[in-house]
Amino acid sequence: MKTNSYEYMERAEHVVLHTYNRFPVVLEKGDGVRLYDVDGKEYLDFAAGIAVFALGYNNQAYNQALKDQIDKVIHTSNLYYNIPMVEAAEKLTKASGLDKAFFTNSGTEAIEGAIKVARKYAWLKDRTTDHEIIAMRHSFHGRSLGALSVTGNSHYQEPFKPLIGGIKFADFNDLESVKSQITGKTCAVIMETVQGEGGIYPAEPEFLEGVRALCDEHDILLILDEIQCGMGRTGCMFAFQDYGVEPDVMTTAKALGCGVPVGAFVLNKKTAENSLVPGDHGTTYGGNPFACAAVSKVFDLFEREKITEHVKEVSAYLVKKLDALTEKYDFLTARRGKGLMQGLVVSGRPVGEIVTKSIENGLLVISAGSDVLRLVPPLVITEQDVDEMIEKLEKSFIKTE
8 A cells, every 4th residue: 555655755766866775754743752654653763863852852942942033033144143153152162161162054064164173273383284183993974075084984985085185094992093193293183982873882981081191292182073972962961071081172963953953063272262263164054043042942951851860860771771682682792882872783683674673663773883773862761761662672673584
């Protein structure tokens, strides 16, 4: 039987460039931690639009803030000041402990800005243009040319070479590997505090502390990509805060706007005073009143609903349940992650098979790397939601001939 979903999928294939192998689902609306497709089927959402919708769907206070801003003004350009941008920047710098923010339209754009910050910082010191950035193998920072250049996965890079020059790669969680790549030309080290697409690998404390010390010793900028792991997902507002290590530059996006396209790169005082100046970087839409009203309200709601405290509590329960699954099933060989950014390593069967079966059973989960089942739910999930997820997931483990 041809469903409403089928009709929309057919229409999409005629007009939307085929750059995603989408699942055969047409989502129409959401409420709380559940999504509904055009045929009325309900899904428990443990993907959150790839770690975006932290506050859940149809949050009335969030929705109202956006409606109110639409009635005022949506866009003015960066030739003028606007109130939501000021308020959003105040809240973001306060939450991160950093000094200055630049708003972008996505996480990838934030990475591009961070790369330019590092190059300008180094250029101001010696006026040379052959500086190098050390990135991590198996990392993911985006698909535009600069972000792709620091993404440690040749599969994504190969067809688009030559990429930007001066990029070297080290092994994540291997301090000696990073140390061996440092030269007098090194201007930055960039990494995700918790590697996401590469397979859910949190940084080890000694590694992050060691890289920070190396950066301090050589006056190199430490850029931490918190696009997926930041904004409360690990139980701290930003994942680096759990390590007691501060970056020189941080990138953020995804849950920063909870669905509205927005990102930012945020600089500490030293870097802000010695990098970009008027004319160096810009954006037409970045920092617009609409997106920044979303950011501002997100921070208000995180505080009002005590999101980070809730994440700490419910993630402990989730971890306990996931560890029990790895004990129960031989094909689940490990659990990795921090807070509500968790991964189950699947061995001996395709992880995509479990993802597809989960969708059939009304559960949205995604993958990371080639063999990891990724769980990045809205941060407002409850223990009851975790129990329901486990039940649906176990049902999805059953192989059907």
